[in-house]
Amino acid sequence: LAKTTQPISMDSYEGQEVNITCSHNNIATNDYITWYQQFPSQGPRFIIQGYKTKVTNEVASLFIPADRKSSTLSLPRVSLSDTAVYYCLVGEEGGSYIPTFGRGTSLIVHP
Amino acid sequence: DTGVSQNPRHKITKRGQNVTFRCDPISEHNRLYWYRQTLGQGPEFLTYFQNEAQLEKSRLLSDRFSAERPKGSFSTLEIQRTEQGDSAMYLCASSRTSNEKLFFGSGTQLSVL
Numbered sequence: 001l002a003k004t005t006q007p008i009s010m011d012s013y014e015g016q017e018v019n020i021t022c023s024h025n026n027i028a029t030n031d032y033i034t035w036y037q038q039f040p041s042q043g044p045r046f047i048i049q050g051y052k053t054k055v056t057n058e059v060a061s062l063f064i065p066a067d068r069k070s071s072t073l074s075l076p077r078v079s080l081s082d083t084a085v086y087y088c089l090v091g092e093e094g095g096s097y098i099p100t101f102g103r104g105t106s107l108i109v110h111p
Numbered sequence: 112d113t114g115v116s117q118n119p120r121h122k123i124t125k126r127g128q129n130v131t132f133r134c135d136p137i138s139e140h141n142r143l144y145w146y147r148q149t150l151g152q153g154p155e156f157l158t159y160f161q162n163e164a165q166l167e168k169s170r171l172l173s174d175r176f177s178a179e180r181p182k183g184s185f186s187t188l189e190i191q192r193t194e195q196g197d198s199a200m201y202l203c204a205s206s207r208t209s210n211e212k213l214f215f216g217s218g219t220q221l222s223v224l
Contacts, residue, residue: 034212036213041200041217042218043115043154043204043215043216043217044154044202044204044215045215046213085153087153097209098144098156098159098167099156099204099213100156101154101155101156103151103152104153
């Protein structure tokens with residue numbers, strides 16, 4: 001199972017772009033990269049998933065370099081409501097994959 | 112799509128008592144997962160079901176923990192003889208298939224006095 005490493009915490013200000021990088025040096029060929037967001041007293045919520053290059057949706061972008069040993073979640077123009085914990089998960093589609101969460105990155109957005 | 116529902120939202124119990132939590136997944140979601148989360152930590156995997164089959168239970172924290180999904184729909188998580196260390200948020204999630212995105216409920220916050 002590929003292990004992920006993220007910064008424990010980050011600070012930003014409203015209106016800025018935030019980039020959270022996740023390292024997954026032993027990612028396997030069939031592994032996908034998935035990011036979740038969690039607010040206090042709620043379960044995590046899916047943000048975005050990708051395999052290679054770039055994925056964009058209405059919430060975020062996910063950048064994955066060619067070697068796939070890291071990935072970067074990009075949140076454009078953050079607001080106070082983006083203050084949350086962000087988790088990076090890596091796993092293979094199908095089979096006995098068990099989504100495994102680390103400690104995540106606690107993002108605090110300041111006014 | 113009514114989302115994943117967990118009941119109760121909060122449970123306060125005395126040490127030594129048994130507690131049971133219920134999770135209603137999104138209908139037609141085959142996979143159902145249970146996690147435990149303590150303050151400052153990410154969700155910790157406990158067990159999961161593929162329909163009614165419990166495919167992984169070795170990570171249940173002790174033999175006091177058990178889970179069922181009798182008809183492949185709702186699931187229950189039971190903790191027997193609760194201890195103060197069991198105090199945590201218990202989260203349930205479901206997905207259509209493996210490695211499809213998880214949908215989480217709001218969790219059950221357990222406090223053992």
